[in-house]
Amino acid sequence: MNRLEQSFKLLNENNAKAFVPYMMAGDGGLACLVERLVLLEKFGAAAIEVGVPFSDPVADGPTIQSAGIRALENRTTLKGIITELAKAREVVTIPIILMTYLNPIYAYGIDDFARDIQIAGVDGCIIPDLPLEEEDIIAPQLADAQVELIRLVTPATPLERIKEIAGRGKGFLYAVTVKGITGTRNLFDNDLNEFLKAVKMLSPIPVLAGFGISNEDQIKELTKNCDGVVVGSKIVELFEKDKLFEMEKLMSVFKQEAKIV
Numbered sequence: 447m448n449r450l451e452q453s454f455k456l457l458n459e460n461n462a463k464a465f466v467p468y469m470m471a472g473d474g475g476l477a478c479l480v481e482r483l484v485l486l487e488k489f490g491a492a493a494i495e496v497g498v499p500f501s502d503p504v505a506d507g508p509t510i511q512s513a514g515i516r517a518l519e520n521r522t523t524l525k526g527i528i529t530e531l532a533k534a535r536e537v538v539t540i541p542i543i544l545m546t547y548l549n550p551i552y553a554y555g556i557d558d559f560a561r562d563i564q565i566a567g568v569d570g571c572i573i574p575d576l577p578l579e580e581e582d583i584i585a586p587q588l589a590d591a592q593v594e595l596i597r598l599v600t601p602a603t604p605l606e607r608i609k610e611i612a613g614r615g616k617g618f619l620y621a622v623t624v625k626g627i628t629g630t631r632n633l634f635d636n637d638l639n640e641f642l643k644a645v646k647m648l649s650p651i652p653v654l655a656g657f658g659i660s661n662e663d664q665i666k667e668l669t670k671n672c673d674g675v676v677v678g679s680k681i682v683e684l685f686e687k688d689k690l691f692e693m694e695k696l697m698s699v700f701k702q703e704a705k706i707v
């Protein structure tokens with residue numbers, strides 16, 4: 447069993463939900479990446495999604511776009527990130543998921559990428575611009591490297607396709623909550639709960655909701671119908687403003703529930 451499967455098994459046994467923060471590698475300098483990962487684990491992350499900065503982040507809203515620009519200005523490279531993640535593996539025990547668009551992988555070399563992230567102890571990979579029909583260019587290499595390809599579905603994905611996508615993965619299924627880009631939102635569509643219920647029913651693997659989530663109320667509401675959340679833009683913003691106390695509080699949303707019981 448790999449690290450991702452183990453983590454979800456443990457959460458399940460404890461009837462707990464997953465809080466998965468996203469952070470942009472190289473924002474604040476690559477030198478603080480390991481330190482930030484350690485902090486996120488300490489704050490209760492079930493896993494961490496690490497973003498690779500890219501010049502054309504088509505799925506990202508302003509907060510993550512800006513973080514990506516800052517990281518690129520800091521001369522962050524995919525190679526540099528993988529080197530830091532290998533160091534992180536010595537001190538971080540939770541799963542690490544790398545989120546990158548396909549182009550940086552392609553430039554790096556697909557075989558080299560799969561091998562190097564395996565050696566660095568990366569557990570999963572999110573490639574948002576890789577459609578199901580094209581995944582054969584990298585899925586076999588990732589499978590050989592025992593890195594889970596984390597696939598996404600959105601409210602625009604037909605049910606049949608959700609079933610097909612969910613059936614392929616082993617780590618978790620990423621249910622995108624909006625028809626749009628990343629970034630905090632105050633309101634979600636009324637039929638979001640129905641969408642999450644449907645995804646949950648169709649998916650043999652855990653389902654995490656992500657996009658637009660930034661506060662406790664949203665997290666509690668959404669996790670009634672799924673196994674956890676991914677929070678990106680809010681975490682990126684709190685790191686940038688150095689509001690670590692607020693971050694710890696947000697990330698303890700599930701712990702507080704445990705205390706009441």
Ligand SMILES: O=P(O)(O)OC[C@@H](O)[C@@H](O)c1c[nH]c2ccccc12
Nearest residue numbers: 468505574628629657658677678679
């Ligand atoms: O920032 P948000 O709205 O909280 O959304 C999560 C998100 O940041 C993270 O999972 C992510 C960042 N960039 C992405 C691109 C595609 C899919 C997912 C992502």
